Amino acid sequence: MARVLIIEDEPKIASLLSDYLGHAGYDPVIAETGGAGLEALQQHGADVVLLDLMLPDMDGLEVCKKIRAAGNTPVIMVTAKVEEVDRLVGLELGADDYICKPFSPREVVARVKALLRRMASVSLDSQDQNKDNPSGITLDEDRIEVRYQEQSITLTVVEFALLKTLAERPGHIRSRQQLIDRIYNDNRVVSDRTVDSHIKKLRRKLADAFPGVEFIHSIYGAGYRFELTDKEA
Template identity: 75%
Template sequence: MSNQILIIEDEPKIASLLSDYLQHAGYQATACHTGEDGLALLRDQPFDVVLLDLMLPGMDGLEVCKQLRRFSNVPVIMITALVDEVDRLLGLELGADDYICKPFSPREVVARVKAMLRRVQLQSDGSPGDTGGLSLDENRVQAIYQGRSVTLTLVEFALLKTLAEHPGHIRSRQQLIDRIYTDNRVVSDRTVDSHIKKLRRKLAEAFPETEFIHSIYGAGYRFEASPVEQEETPGPS
């Protein structure tokens, strides 16, 4: 049976466009135009992924996500035309799993849905997520990959461990701060960004063929092992 995707989008043209692309990709797509209708559908039948517009009439997407999390763990991809960081982080804290910003390519939405379903499948197989073969040695404070290792600082190791606990899930800067600094000290987003930058550089030097940490604009960071695209070498003229 095909995966069931629910689209909660108040603009009929966008909802129809997404439905067409998802069905063409082999999914079953159902669309509704209000948060209330979306919650009713989610209570009545199972869905595998929800595409949820943030700016809905009446009950907005954040409230829908908040109420949804009271009875379901279905993955939610929030669709928004807003780039305000507070709204985006609030969406994550309420239980959204990913974001995509308008205007968007329908093909990108399909790709995000496919990626989300892969993560769910990995978790249902008994794995907390696909770390791409990266392992962490807490005693040596090292990241190990394909027989090679790199030694990290305690903060870098803690950041990597926090991100790798749930591959594919976005972690906001505040969520990282709360996990890393348990003494309630005041830490700025810039400090976290600086540590992440150094961590990414160390990983890139040790494991140049694979990228592990991805920046998600306005939302935070995500761990997902992916091959680094190699630049093509121009042939002889």
């Protein structure tokens, strides 16, 4: 039974989400503040975090940042701020998805299911990929980590799936729409800017961990390509 941590300060919304998730077969846990949510995550863990952006003790983006600093638990941001900049900031900090208020509880359950399915898909596909990987990169499905030259970094679920998709066919260009279709398979509307935001964060992580090596190349007007190159060459 997957545990879903609901960090939400509005009791009616938290209770509604908990009821729907419970009926869907999940184990919901409610925290009314960011601090309580971080403590619950540290003590009991979670498979997915539903994180409200507006919390009484700290900003939801700050909570997301702390969750990301501690590990790779998938985070779905829940926000009433529908401006594109707020969505992108949330994704930049490592959120795996976002839902805008007002929302249908059934939609939230569907998003949680989709995220967990995506994690399972990443695990199975990564096992096949690592059997024959000429690039020298290892994708660890259990830890959602990428290893290269005896170094490793932890990614978010979306970042891991993006890297896996690109690394499946080194040298081949994947358009933004192809990446959207592979990563988000529940027919939602996802903008190119959202993909670009995830790619930007992924490239930054790879550059910090593996300086001097470039993994993902932007192809103007076409998309992205995976190919290991020496930046100094």
